[in-house]
Amino acid sequence: MSSLVPDVSPEQLQQLKESAGRCIDEAGDVLSLLSSEIWRCPELAYQEEKAHEALVRFFSQQPGWTVQGHYLLNTAFRATWGPMGGREGDNVVNIGFLCEYDALPGIGHACGHNLIAEVGAAAALGVKGALGALSHCPVRAKVTVLGTPAEEDGGGKIDLIQAGAFEGMDVVFMAHPSQEDVAYCADLAEIDLTVKYHGKASHAAAYPWKGINALDAAVLAYNNLSVLRQQLKPEWRIHGIIKHGGVKPNIIPDYSELFFYLRTPKHQDLPHIKEKAEKCFRSAAMATGCQVNLEYGKNEFYNILRNITLERAYEENGKTLGIEFITNEKLQEIPLGSTDFGNVSFVVPGIHTYFYIGSNALNHTEEYTAAAGAEKAQFYTLRTAKAMAMTALDVLFCPELLQRVRDEYAEAKLKEESG
Numbered sequence: 001m002s003s004l005v006p007d008v009s010p011e012q013l014q015q016l017k018e019s020a021g022r023c024i025d026e027a028g029d030v031l032s033l034l035s036s037e038i039w040r041c042p043e044l045a046y047q048e049e050k051a052h053e054a055l056v057r058f059f060s061q062q063p064g065w066t067v068q069g070h071y072l073l074n075t076a077f078r079a080t081w082g083p084m085g086g087r088e089g090d091n092v093v094n095i096g097f098l099c100e101y102d103a104l105p106g107i108g109h110a111c112g113h114n115l116i117a118e119v120g121a122a123a124a125l126g127v128k129g130a131l132g133a134l135s136h137c138p139v140r141a142k143v144t145v146l147g148t149p150a151e152e153d154g155g156g157k158i159d160l161i162q163a164g165a166f167e168g169m170d171v172v173f174m175a176h177p178s179q180e181d182v183a184y185c186a187d188l189a190e191i192d193l194t195v196k197y198h199g200k201a202s203h204a205a206a207y208p209w210k211g212i213n214a215l216d217a218a219v220l221a222y223n224n225l226s227v228l229r230q231q232l233k234p235e236w237r238i239h240g241i242i243k244h245g246g247v248k249p250n251i252i253p254d255y256s257e258l259f260f261y262l263r264t265p266k267h268q269d270l271p272h273i274k275e276k277a278e279k280c281f282r283s284a285a286m287a288t289g290c291q292v293n294l295e296y297g298k299n300e301f302y303n304i305l306r307n308i309t310l311e312r313a314y315e316e317n318g319k320t321l322g323i324e325f326i327t328n329e330k331l332q333e334i335p336l337g338s339t340d341f342g343n344v345s346f347v348v349p350g351i352h353t354y355f356y357i358g359s360n361a362l363n364h365t366e367e368y369t370a371a372a373g374a375e376k377a378q379f380y381t382l383r384t385a386k387a388m389a390m391t392a393l394d395v396l397f398c399p400e401l402l403q404r405v406r407d408e409y410a411e412a413k414l415k416e417e418s419g
Ligand SMILES: NCCCC[C@H](NC(=O)CCCN)C(=O)O
Pocket: 111, 151, 152, 153, 154, 155, 176, 187, 190, 191, 192, 261, 297, 301, 336, 337, 338, 339
C-alpha cells in the first residue's frame, strides 16, 4: 500500500472504504428506482430530457450536493460536493464520476446506460457518505458527478471537454455494463461518415438509359468497402448501412444515402482509414456518373489512454468484493467498440471499466435491454460502484498513488501523441 496522508492509518482507510460500501447499500433502493426510471423511458442522444430530470432531481434530493441542470449542454448536468476537509492551503483533489444515460433507437437501453448512470451516482454517494461522516476529513476532497449525454451518437463528453467541463478534475471514473468484469478494453477510435449520392431519375422500364442511378452507386460503394476489408489491419473496422436507396422500383433512384462508422485502434490512424474509405465512395460515384457528398461526424472518438496504475488499484479493491476480473492482457486487447470516454482519457487520467450484470446477453440486443432493467443487475452494479468508490478513496488518501497515476498519464499521453 502506498504511504497515506498524515494521521490516517491503513486500518482507518479500510474503515472508510467499508463506510462507503455501507452508504451505497443504504441508498440501494433509491439508486435502483433511479436506474429503472431511466431504463423505462429510453431516450436518444441529446434528447435525454427525462433522464436528465431524474438525475438532477436525484442529486437535488441528496443533502450537500450543488446541482447544475442543463450544464453546458441541454441534457448534461453537474453535481458537486465539497471541497471539504484538509488544512488551509491544501490542494483540492477533485474526483469525477461520469454518468451516461442515452439509449439506442428501437431497442432502448441495450447498452445498459441506465446502469452507467446508477453506478456513477452510487460511487459518488459512497465517497461523499464516507468522507462526510468524518468529524474532520484529513484531505481536501471534492466529488464531481458529470452527466455526459450522447455517447452512442455524437459524443457529449467531447462537447463537454470543449466547453471546459473537465477542467479541475484530477481523476475520473466510469463503468460500462458488459459480459465480464475487466478494468480495461481497447476501445477503438471512431468517426461517423454520411455519404450522399445524387443521380438523375428516369422511368426504369421505359428509358432507364436516361437515368443516373444513385442506388447503383451505393451498392458499388458497399461492395468496394467489402473487398477493401481484406486489406485492412485486423482491428480496423468499416461498417454501415444504406439509409436510403430509392422510392419505387420504376423510378431510377436519383438519391441514395449511406451511414458508416470508421474505426482504428489509435486516433492517429483515422486519417488512413478515411483515405481508403473515401476512394471506395468516390470511385462508385465515378463509375455511375453520380455526384457524391461526404459528411463526417462533428466529433472524432478517441481510443482510451489507459492508466494501468488506476486499473490495478481498482482490481485490488474489486477483488476484495468478490469481483473476478479478466486480467489476461490478450483478452483486454479485444476491441469492444468505441466511447467518447477515450477523449476524456486524453485530458484527465481515468478508467472506463466493464462489469458483468448477471447475464451473458450481448450489448446492443433486446436481451441486453432486458438484462439492464432486471433486478439481478443491481447487485453487480452496486458492487462495481463500491469498487470505484474504494479506488477513489485510495487516490484521495494516498498521495503517492495519485502521483503515480499522474506520472503514467503524462508519459502515456506523450508517447501516444508523439506517435
Ligand atoms: N459515433 C458513434 C459512436 C458509437 C459508440 C458505440 N459505443 C458503444 O457501443 C459502447 C461501447 C463501449 N466500449 C459503438 O458503436 O461503439
